[in-house]
Amino acid sequence: MAAGLMMISSIIFIIFASLWTCHDAASDTLKPGDTLNSSSSLVSASGKFSLYFYVYNDGSNNNSYLAILNKEAPNNVWIGNRDTPIVYPSSAVLILDWNNTLKLTHQGGDPIVISSAPQTSNISTSVVATLLDSGNFILQEVNSTDGSTKQVWWQSSDYPFDTFLPGMKLGINHKSGHLWSMSSWATYNNQCQGHSLLIGIPMDTNCKSGDRGCFIGLVESLQAVVKRSNLFRLRSPS
Secondary structure, three states: OHHHHHHHHHHHHHHHHHHHHOOEOOOOEEOOOOEEOOOOOEEOOOOOEEEEEEEEEOOOOEEEEEEEEEOOOOEEEEEOOOOOOEEOOOOOEEEEOOOOEEEEEOOOOOOEEEEEOOOOOOOOEEEEEEEOOOOOEEEEEEEOOOOOEEEEEEEHHHOOOOOOOOOOOOEEOOOOOOEEOEEEEOOOOOOOEEEEEEEEEEOOOOOOOOOOOEEEEEEOOHHHHHHHHHHOOOOOOO
16 A cells, blocks of 8 residues: 555656656757746856856845856856846746747846747747857747757847857848947946947948948947948948
8 A cells, every 4th residue: 555655656756847847948948938047057068158147246236147158268258137137036037938938037027028039830840049059049940850940039149248259240230220239337346238339330430331341449329329320331241
């Protein structure tokens, strides 16, 4: 009788463990329904980068941030909620929900939406969020059979922190109007976006649309860069 009860208990435990595991993140990927919390992380295939939550004190508060860590340096090369820090110890959670929305949730606050991918009825594809070996965190539509990428809907490399990684761009995407730039910290202790931007700007400020000469320059105002961008073309994305 006791042995039978032990066997039933073991079966129940395995079932619950299996159900729980369905909601845990794979080593480098979040699937719909998966979550990432302060006690877990995503690790890229080679182990070089990890996506995790870390706590930073800005002098007045302990804030929780979603970050990508270069484990070889080590230093954080990207911050996901740079301008919307979550006051610790509120339980921050990254989730890819069943509507293909990648977002941060936390106690006592509204969700912080990072990006969303269109929903599809195509059963041969699915949407996942993956940390690549390049340090790029992407929301992508993949082939359900072989995992090959069909479409990238969002990527962290389009929103640099204060570190420039291989594959990143500086300039303007003329298809979407998105500005690729790096920005300073607001203050020594405040990681929010500061006033100084690093961006590709033209060598000749009088150049016309179609001119491609440009260099990397430091500018002081995002508004000024956007306003001047109507006067010239920067290098288009490949």
